[in-house]
Every structure is written in C-alpha cells, then in structure tokens.
Amino acid sequence: MRSFLDKDFLLSTETAKELFHKYAVKHQIVDYHCHINPKEIAEDIQFENISQLWLAGDHYKWRLMRSNGVEEKYITGTSSDKEKFQKWAETLERAIGNPLYHWSHLELRRYFNYEGILNSKTANEVWNMCNKKLQEESMSAQKIIKQSRVTLICTTDDPIDTLCWHKQIKEDKTFNVQVLPTWRPDRILNIGDSDFINYLSRLSKISGINITSFEGLKEAFKKRLAFFVSLGCRATDHAIEYINHVPFSENEVEKILNKKLKGSTVSKEEEAKYKTAFMIFAGKEYYKNDLIMQLHYGCKRNNNSIMFEKFGSDTGNDCISNFATSSEITKFFNALDYSKELPQTIIYNLNPNDNAIIDSIIGCFQNSSAFLKIQHGAAWWFNDHKTGMKEQLTSLANLSILSNFVGMLTDSRTFLSYTRHEYFRRILCDLIGGWVENGEYPYDIKLLSKIIADISYNNVVRYFKFKF
16 A cells, blocks of 8 residues: 555556656746736735635635535634634545645645645644744745746736736846736626626726727727737636627627616627627737637536625635537637637636537647647646546547647646646656556657656747747
C-alpha cells in the first residue's frame, strides 16, 4: 500500500513517473484564466491567517462545508477565523474522493512544508503552523506567485474597470510577472438583469459615449476594449448559460434595446435576439483585435433564492445545466466563420456529457490561420477533478489532437491554487504513460517529453502570443 500523497501521487506506471519527474515538473506556469484580485497583487498583501487565505471567498470550500452540515455562521458568518478553520478541517477529513482533499494537502506541503494530515485533531497545530509561516516575508502575494514559478497571469475584469491596479503592477520594476487584464462583458450581454440599465449608465460615463442605442453601445464597447488592449489584454471571457443563435435584424435589436432603456421588460425571444446580435458583434471585434474569445457555458447560477438574497452570486449555489444544443453552437461559430471573422476561441463546457459534442464541433472550424484555432478548454469547475480531467483529455485525444491542447489554468481566487497545475500534470502524465505502457503509443521519450512540454507550457504561449 502506498503512502498518502507520496512523490508518485497519481502516477501508476513507470512511464508516467518518468514523464512527470523528468519533464513536467520543470516547466513554469502560465495562468491564462483566474479570478485573482489584481489589487491584492499590486499591494503585495500578506494574510493574517490561513482562513483569510483559504476560506474567504472560496465557494468551493463553502459548498463542501454546507454539504457536511456546517452552520452558515462558520462559513460566511461572524464566527472567528479560527472557528471557521476548525470547521473546515472537520469537513475535509470527511471529503474522501473530493479534489479539495488533494488540493488542500498539496498546498500545505508545497507552501508550508507540512507533511501531516489536516483533520479535526490536527486543526490547531496546522492553524498555528500556517499562521506563523504567513508572517514571513516570503509569503506575500507577489512572493507566493514567484515561488510558484508563474510567468504570467490573466485576471478577469469588467469593461468599466479603470485597470488602475494593472497599471501599478506594470510599473513595479521589482515584480517581473506579467499580470494582464481579461475583458469580461457579461453585464453588457445580460439584458434581462435588473441592474442592466444602471450598468449601461456607468459604461456611458466611463466611455464618454451616451448609450441610447445599440450603435452607441457598440461604440462604447469598442472604446473600452481598445483601452484594455492598450494595457496588454490578450483574451476575453464570457460566462453564459448556453450559446444561442437566433436570427435577428439590426432594426429588431435597436427596438429591443430601446424597449429595455425605457424600463419595459424584454421577452425571452427578444433577449435571445439581443444576445445573439451582441455576441456576433463582440466576436468580430475580438477577431479585429487578434484576441482570444473564451466561452464558459453550461452553468445554472444562483439556484437558491434565499442564499442569493443574503449573499449574492458566487457563493456556492450554482449547478451544471443540461441545456446545450450543437445546432445553436455551430450556427454561432458558422456566422462568424462565414464572414471570415471567427476569432481564436476556447470553449469550456460545464456539463461533462458535452465533451464529445464540443470535440466534434471544434473540428468543423479549424483552419491553418491559427494554431488549433478552436480549443476545447480544460475541465472546469465541477469537473476539475481526476475523473473530469481524464474524461476531457481522453475525449480531446479521441476526436482531435491532444498534443495541441493549451493545458491547465487555475480559474481560482486564491494565491495557493497553482498546485492545480501540478495536479493536472500528474493526471496528464499518468494518462499518457498508461497509453504507452499498454502498447497504444510508442515509447519515444523525445516525442513524449515534447508533448508534455507543449501541453504544460509551450502551447499556451504560442496560442495567446504572449511576449516574454
């Protein structure tokens, strides 16, 4: 029986061990999609205790604690940070098979040199040990990023953001990690939201364009996008429940937006037409600016009304949606491709049942204009565990070219999540190593090590055209 989290964790064959220990571990990290707050990087903050670093804002952990019957006061409530940590430890010891068990212990080992097990009995010991370590100069936000061997980070930013913290980071000559903004215009897209009109007012103010029409909205969009590009933006991102394509006319869209601006409620059909028009326009602008379009779809958000009213979004009350049609997705891609304005795109599905659908769709729109132009994004959110990653990688290998995959990202709000790249690389090496030892691919270490290097680092640099 192997010991927990030993050096060959998740590596079941000799080839897998060789690929990971000799090749995968040596590559640096490009975190091309995350939710880290750039203000915290700019200010190079240090955390008072492990709860502030681990539990504040981490809805993955909140969700798990609720599943273990923990009272809300120990999750988002007024209990002390130490009490919250104790409840997390009590939850973690029950979380057999959950990726948070692996991630948490990887973080304790890589950043705190703690080789033990976090549980209800060791919680006090770990609390004191971590908090002592966090007071060291080496545990500031910037130093954690550097020691994690991260070369570039793409944050997630609203079009009305001033990007002042990105400017400050760029001017900091002591910090050599690039931190680039990512354009996330969800609030412009979501015409059905109650704060849509208020948001457009704020967009009008910061862009200097009075938005009274769809044409005016487009101009404000383009002006703010140009500002993001001027600060190094290489990617865009959209969080959508599903990708739709409903036929529309420009006149119809103008009437729909005008109706909303006058305070009337738009119908579901009108909303779908507006969203289609907006996404087609946005995709063309991304193509013109040579930006990567990222589409995260398949999440049904804010399902618990009581919790949403109390705590808002991103608090652990979302689930996988089962509404996705290849017809709508392909019509959207085809509309952009037909006019030769389909940008490089990464599509992330939250429902694992869509893996084969996505991998078959992306094959319809590849061409020589870009390196694997349409990508199937890494296993995401409810799928970034051992099973989910293997299923995504296997499907991509079955139906496309795995060797050209852009690899892993953290999609995280915490500074210790870079161990997810190690987790991913171990799973990747184990999968490929297993194929080799099963006689499904030749043992050509020169070629195999290149595939690992490409998926771990080289492909993402090439795909996004990052400059170092």
